[in-house]
Amino acid sequence: xxxxxxxxxxxxxxxxxxxxxxxxxxxxxxxxxxxxxxxxxxxxxxxxxxxxxxxxxxxxxxxxxxxxxxxxxxxxxxxxxxxxxxxxxxxxxxxxxxxxxxxxxxxxxxxxxxxxxxxxxxxxxxxxxxxxxxxxxxxxxxxxxxxxxxxxxxxxxxxxxxxxxxxxxxxxxxxxxxxxxxxxxxxxxxxxxxxxxxxxxxxxxxxxxxxxxxxxxxxxxxxxxxxxxxxxxxxxxxxxxxxxxxxxxxxxxxxxxxxxxxxxxxxxxxxxxxxxxxxxxxxxxxxxxxxxxxxxxxxxxxxxxxxxxxxxxxxxxxxxxxxxxxxxxxxxxxxxxxxxxxxxxxxxxxxxxxxxx
Amino acid sequence: xxxxxxxxxxxxxxxxxxxxxxxxxxxxxxxxxxxxxxxxxxxxxxxxxxxxxxxxxxxxxxxxxxxxxxxxxxxxxxxxxxxxxxxxxxxxxxxxxxxxxxxxxxxxxxxxxxxxxxxxxxxxxxxxxxxxxxxxxxxxxxxxxxxxxxxxxxxxxxxxxxxxxxxxxxxxxxxxxxxxxxxxxxxxxxxxxxxxxxxxxxxxxxxxxxxxxxxxxxxxxxxxxxxxxxxxxxxxxxxxxxxxxxxxxxxxxxxxxxxxxxxxxxxxxxxxxxxxxxxxxxxxxxxxxxxxxxxxxxxxxxxxxxxxxxxxxxxxxxxxxxxxxxxxxxxxxxxxxxxxxxxxxxxxxxxxxxxxx
Numbered sequence: 001x002x003x004x005x006x007x008x009x010x011x012x013x014x015x016x017x018x019x020x021x022x023x024x025x026x027x028x029x030x031x032x033x034x035x036x037x038x039x040x041x042x043x044x045x046x047x048x049x050x051x052x053x054x055x056x057x058x059x060x061x062x063x064x065x066x067x068x069x070x071x072x073x074x075x076x077x078x079x080x081x082x083x084x085x086x087x088x089x090x091x092x093x094x095x096x097x098x099x100x101x102x103x104x105x106x107x108x109x110x111x112x113x114x115x116x117x118x119x120x121x122x123x124x125x126x127x128x129x130x131x132x133x134x135x136x137x138x139x140x141x142x143x144x145x146x147x148x149x150x151x152x153x154x155x156x157x158x159x160x161x162x163x164x165x166x167x168x169x170x171x172x173x174x175x176x177x178x179x180x181x182x183x184x185x186x187x188x189x190x191x192x193x194x195x196x197x198x199x200x201x202x203x204x205x206x207x208x209x210x211x212x213x214x215x216x217x218x219x220x221x222x223x224x225x226x227x228x229x230x231x232x233x234x235x236x237x238x239x240x241x242x243x244x245x246x247x248x249x250x251x252x253x254x255x256x257x258x259x260x261x262x263x264x265x266x267x268x269x270x271x272x273x274x275x276x277x278x279x280x281x282x283x284x285x286x287x288x289x290x291x292x293x294x295x296x297x298x299x300x301x302x303x304x305x306x307x308x309x310x311x312x313x314x315x316x317x318x319x320x321x322x323x324x325x326x327x328x329x330x331x332x333x334x335x336x337x338x339x340x341x342x343x344x345x346x347x348x349x350x351x352x353x354x355x356x357x
Numbered sequence: 358x359x360x361x362x363x364x365x366x367x368x369x370x371x372x373x374x375x376x377x378x379x380x381x382x383x384x385x386x387x388x389x390x391x392x393x394x395x396x397x398x399x400x401x402x403x404x405x406x407x408x409x410x411x412x413x414x415x416x417x418x419x420x421x422x423x424x425x426x427x428x429x430x431x432x433x434x435x436x437x438x439x440x441x442x443x444x445x446x447x448x449x450x451x452x453x454x455x456x457x458x459x460x461x462x463x464x465x466x467x468x469x470x471x472x473x474x475x476x477x478x479x480x481x482x483x484x485x486x487x488x489x490x491x492x493x494x495x496x497x498x499x500x501x502x503x504x505x506x507x508x509x510x511x512x513x514x515x516x517x518x519x520x521x522x523x524x525x526x527x528x529x530x531x532x533x534x535x536x537x538x539x540x541x542x543x544x545x546x547x548x549x550x551x552x553x554x555x556x557x558x559x560x561x562x563x564x565x566x567x568x569x570x571x572x573x574x575x576x577x578x579x580x581x582x583x584x585x586x587x588x589x590x591x592x593x594x595x596x597x598x599x600x601x602x603x604x605x606x607x608x609x610x611x612x613x614x615x616x617x618x619x620x621x622x623x624x625x626x627x628x629x630x631x632x633x634x635x636x637x638x639x640x641x642x643x644x645x646x647x648x649x650x651x652x653x654x655x656x657x658x659x660x661x662x663x664x665x666x667x668x669x670x671x672x673x674x675x676x677x678x679x680x681x682x683x684x685x686x687x688x689x690x691x692x693x694x695x696x697x698x699x700x701x702x703x704x705x706x707x708x709x710x711x712x713x714x
Contacts (some may be wrong), residue, residue, distance in 0.1 A: 043580050136610055147541055184504050184595040189430065192592070194506060200534030219596045235549070237588075238541040239576045243600035245576035246577030252609040253493055254639055258632035265632035272625020282611055292566060357524065 004099025005060075006319050007092040010048075011085040012038035013104025013305045017044045020104065022304075023312020024059075029319045030065045030313070037098050039064050039167070040085040050311040063086045068109045077109030078116060078187045086110060090117045099131065100299035101317040102290075104312065107302055110306055111148050114293055121328070123335040124295040126152075128160045129234070129302065130167055131291040132318075134282060137225020139172040146241050146291060152233035153223055154197035157181065157235075159335075163294040164229040164332045165211040170321070176210055177228035180217035182236060190216065210260035219243070248283045286311030290318030294331065299323055311346040361456025362417075363676050364449040367397035367405075368424045368442040370461025371662045374401045376386065380660075381416075382409035387670070388677045394455050396421050397442040419512070421445045425466045434466030435473060443467060447474045450655040452634055457656035457676040459647075461669065464659055468505050471657045473648055478685070480692035481652040483509075485517045486591070486659065487524055488648040489675075490601065493640060494582020496529040502591040503598050509590035511554035514538065516692075520651040521586040522568040523691050527682045534585035535565055536662020537574035538595060547573065551590075565694055576600070605640045643668030647675030651688065656680060657666060 010020045017040060024036055035058050036146050038045050039344045042063035049056040081087030086105045092098040094117045107129070127354055130144035140163045149156060161179050168177035181199055183191040188199075195216070202213045211229070219240050222230050232240065255276070256356040259269040269276065281287060285304060289311035293300045299322045303315035322328075367377045374397060384402035392415050395402050399420035406413040418651070421442035425434045438444030439593075443462045449455040451474045460467050462487070472484055487501035506513065518536050522569055538556055540548040545556075552573070559570045575595050579587050589597065612633070626633065638644065642661060646668035651656045656679045660672035664705040685694045 003407060071544075085529035136607065150541070182596065184507070184592055184599075187428075219599035220606070222600075223603060223607045232596075235591060239539065239593050240596050240600045242541075243579075243597045244604045246580060246605035247601045248608055249577070250493065250580045251605055251636070251640065252637050257630075258635040258639075259629060261632060261635060265629045268625050268627070268629020268632065270625075272616060272622045274621035275618060275625065278615040279608070279611050280617060282615075283608065310619075317594055333376070 004323060005035040005037050005097065007037040007039055007089040007098035009085045009089040009103035009105055010038050010045050011064070011105070013303065013307065014070075015040065015104070015306065018048050018254055019307075019309050020312055021045065021048035021052060021055065022189070022309035023307070024316060025055040026309055027320070028058055028315035029056045030307040030317060034104060034320055035059070037062055037089070037092055039089040039092070040067070052091070062088060063108070064303065066108070068105050070106050072106055072109055074108045074112035077106065078112050081113050081117070086210055087113050087117075090114050090300060093300070094118055099323045100301065102301045102303055102312075102315050104303040104305050104307060104315075107147060110300065110302055111293065112334045114298075118296040118298040118300070120295050121297060121332050121335060124159050124163070125179060126156055126159075127293045127295040128156075128163060129291050130164060130294050131241065132171060132288055133223065133241075134288060135223045135225040139228065141222065141230060142168045142171065143222070143230040143232070143237060143241065144294065145232065145237050146184050147234045147238035148293065149234040151235070151291065152194060154194045157194060157198035157231055157233070158201045158205075159295065161198070161211070161213070161229065161231045162209065162334050163331050164231055165209070166334050167292070167294060168201035168228045168331070169210065169326065170325045170327060174228060176212045178226070179211045179229040179231065180227045181211045181223070182219060182230050182240065183216035183256070188220065189216070203253035210334065213327060245285060252280070252283060285305055287314065290315030292322060294327075297328065299327060308317065361402065361680060362392040362454065363673060363680070364394040364396055364446040364455035364458040365673070366442045366446040366458065366460035366462055367402050368396050368401050368462070369451035369662070371427075372461070372662065372664070374398065375405050376664075377669055378402065378405035378409060378412065379666035380664070381673060382412040383666055383670035384677070385412045385415055387495050387674060391677055392416070393418055393660055394446070394449055395511070396446040396449070397424070417446060421447070425462050426686070429463055429466055431465045431469035434463065435469050435573055437476070438470050440647070444470050447471050447657060449625065450657070456680045457658065459658045459669075459672050459676050461660040461662050461664060461672075464504060466651060467657065467659055471653055471655075473651040475655040475657070477652050478654060478689050478692060481516050481520070483513055483649045484514075484652040485513075485520060486648050487521060488598065488653050489528060489645055490580060490598075491645060492580045492582040496585065497645070498579065498585055498587060499525045499528065499534075500579070500587040500589070500594060500598065501651065502589065502594050503589045504595035505650065506591040508513065508592070509551060511558060512553045514551060514588055514590070515562075516553035516652065518555070518568065518570070518588045519691050520688050521588055522566070523688045524649070524651060524684065525585045526567065527678070527684060529585055531585060533569045536568045536570045536586040537570065537584045539576060539579070539587050539597065541575065541588035542574035543573045543575065544571070567642045567691065582692050602642060604710065607635070609640060638686075644671065647672030649675060649679060652686065656684060
């Protein structure tokens, strides 16, 4: 049996059809067994394919007359799902015409469309957006939720932990990934009620869970290589992720300025270029592109709106890997094992208690 | 009239009396007009002062028999306020024996003790912890709250904005600092109810406020030099601050590794050392040490628990500057002008709405 196709929303993102198609072509070279369904304005896709006969040979083009813009609200996007490239790419997964969808479009719209079309797995109340982040250790870490759910209760956080661990096992090969809840301290009294309840639930269920759970981690420790899965609500996760991205760029900018500050430093920079190129490669967000909505009946990957062709190719590679490794089935199995459906519903992060007072 | 004294909790922090005293001595050299009240174990303070005759000449020692530990809960700390170095340093501010207190101890305990002893300014419901962060621009930015209040409502956020702007005017010299609320997107529908209400309140009051307010900023943009004050709840602020600190260290570690990866890179590193030293200096948290509790009847500065003597000296310098510039009086004046006491009380951040759905 050939592997299922990957549907590409060729219109999404700030960068346009050519970058999406070039990215898909790069991915095709790495994953020769995969076929592609390219969804969007047919004329523009066909034109872009002229430079990529290798991709063209492995692709079908599906014309979509409309596009979701960055300004569309999720509710507006939902109404136009059937005629837009994003909606039709996700629908292809629902219909079985593709095994996964990749889009660089509006995150809120992609979440809403995916949730409505694909529905959540049994035992999952809400999907979560998960991404891989670089660490000082041997493996990348999985962080979720990164913005799909502004508000989360303890039950959501427990489900995120189970889904994140399943993803991490695929990425790291570990039997029991190290899972932590993101908090503002590691003491048990710190943080919100939802965090404390989720920590207790995960500790109580740890015998059935294929993870090593140990309460909390603070945001300055996440990339030391001491944790494989960082679980948080979508508001805090989005803040943390963007703070990490912004600071990496900030430090790189400072470094550039420092190297330009004297002739001696400029010469040193030229000599040590392999080192700074290595760092640049390590920090380039394109090398970590491809966030996945976990918890759906199907694989949906979000590519960053400003990713280049290499970034798009990496997002497609994430989709290909999750298909090959049966992520959806593995999460479903884990959920059954722990009986996640029986987890007690509990207070929202809303009900934050002031632990510092 | 001589300037008021600065009370130093000589026992707080992971590093002990010697570092606190050495830091105070460094600060004394920079601020010759200031006097010090050194609070803690008298024998150890006197021993540490032997190497610092310059500080000894400007100091009085106040013996405190007890110490707040890092594990003490705020409630436990409050009960022992009268006999601990932290409690007695803050009490010195209350009694007028000092104008400001500096401690490297337990943040939650320092917040609880300071709030009870000094009370909040009229129009302020809760104090907020504010710190300066480096940017690519000409000035540092003020960020608050950094963890004093896990949960915040719109009214708290508005008060934080007013207090942060007052602090920023002292730091930047700007008449109308650029103030933004930290959010997961810049569109008006993004984030929590509390954020949206606070944004509307600040827009409505902008004629009376000495600030330039423009809605939201995302965490990856805070250090670009485009904003002077970043306002957020204590949970998100703590996550953002620690993510920034952790990532700066992460990138520095990667850079060190890259430079060590080949002989050529090592040589390049040696040649470009002035550049990397410049970067190291810029990123050293000791150079940005000293977070202040804004909104109290008095100045209380938190030094990082692991700060070195230079870091402690910087925290003391923050206290000295805020005394010289009459921060407390300026915040009180701003609050009167905007009539902050009349701001409508509104939904907690708890009542987060899922904007992405």
